[in-house]
Amino acid sequence: MRFYIGLCFGPAGVGKTLSARRCANWDLAEPLIEDWGPRSPDDDRVHAALVRSRAVFYTASVLGTWRDLRDTVYEHMEKVGICIREHIGPAGLRRRDHGRSRLVDVLIVDESERLSNTAVELIRDIFDRTGVGLILIGMPGMEKRLSRYPQLYSRIGFAHHYRPLQSDELTFVLTRHWRRLGLALDEADFTDAQAVASIARITGGNFRLLERMLVQIGRILKINDLSTITDDVVEAARSTLVIGAT
Numbered sequence: 001m002r003f004y005i006g007l008c009f010g011p012a013g014v015g016k017t018l019s020a021r022r023c024a025n026w027d028l029a030e031p032l033i034e035d036w037g038p039r040s041p042d043d044d045r046v047h048a049a050l051v052r053s054r055a056v057f058y059t060a061s062v063l064g065t066w067r068d069l070r071d072t073v074y075e076h077m078e079k080v081g082i083c084i085r086e087h088i089g090p091a092g093l094r095r096r097d098h099g100r101s102r103l104v105d106v107l108i109v110d111e112s113e114r115l116s117n118t119a120v121e122l123i124r125d126i127f128d129r130t131g132v133g134l135i136l137i138g139m140p141g142m143e144k145r146l147s148r149y150p151q152l153y154s155r156i157g158f159a160h161h162y163r164p165l166q167s168d169e170l171t172f173v174l175t176r177h178w179r180r181l182g183l184a185l186d187e188a189d190f191t192d193a194q195a196v197a198s199i200a201r202i203t204g205g206n207f208r209l210l211e212r213m214l215v216q217i218g219r220i221l222k223i224n225d226l227s228t229i230t231d232d233v234v235e236a237a238r239s240t241l242v243i244g245a246t
């Protein structure tokens with residue numbers, strides 16, 4: 001089986017990193033992979049998670065050299081492979097696990113727009129040598145830049161454009177946040193509808209801005225002992241944020 005390259009791109013704050021780390025179970029795996037200290041009985045939970053994701057998550061750095069990149073990626077693939085093997089044992093190995101592909105199915109590279117030209121070539125080399133699937137995550141525009149690398153570009157199997165939350169998705173998220181604040185969001189209620197519209201306008205459906213807005217809204221409710229999120233509350237929350245700086 002041959003894996004392909006996937007591109008995921010979208011503006012800052014739409015949830016690219018969070019969703020990729022979730023897929024890779026990386027919040028769980030990262031401490032173990034990074035520290036690689038003495039084993040503990042707790043590790044098996046992490047091994048099991050890595051058997052499910054079979055992924056390595058790597059964040060391209062601004063100043064890192066291509067050697068750092070190569071060494072870190074290979075090392076992390078090796079370590080994740082060891083964790084997987086630990087959990088499934090020799091009997092559980094699939095046919096392709098014996099090949100060069102090791103046991104990792106996918107390498108996810110976040111902030112790919114930071115990759116230098118050499119680093120892009122290196123990533124393609126890792127892809128070619130190991131046969132690992134590759135997902136490149138980055139800002140819009142990254143896909144155009146990669147089109148200058150025909151050998152890589154021709155192997156792209158899919159491109160996913162992350163978009164900000166649309167209005168029904170935003171309402172869904174806000175309903176849950178309202179509930180967390182002990183309130184009930186009612187779309188038919190004028191005050192609620194107005195507050196939702198303001199939040200939509202201010203955040204543009206951007207998760208990061210939304211999160212920061214909601215923290216401020218929570219604080220303003222508490223400080224002023226309010227139990228309704230009105231347009232004024234939303235406006236007060238907005239004024240505490242420097243919108244645009246993410």
Ligand SMILES: Nc1ncnc2c1ncn2[C@@H]1O[C@H](COP(=O)(O)OP(=O)(O)O)[C@@H](O)[C@H]1O
Pocket residue numbers: 010011012013014015016017018019207208211
């Ligand atoms: N599905 C989600 N549900 C709730 N919050 C989210 C979700 N996705 C992202 N966020 C929040 O939005 C913020 C930005 O997400 P992030 O993944 O860092 O965006 P990006 O990598 O696209 O810039 C984070 O603080 C994160 O906690």
Ligand SMILES: [Mg+2]
Pocket residue numbers: 016017018110111
């Ligand atoms: Mg990110």
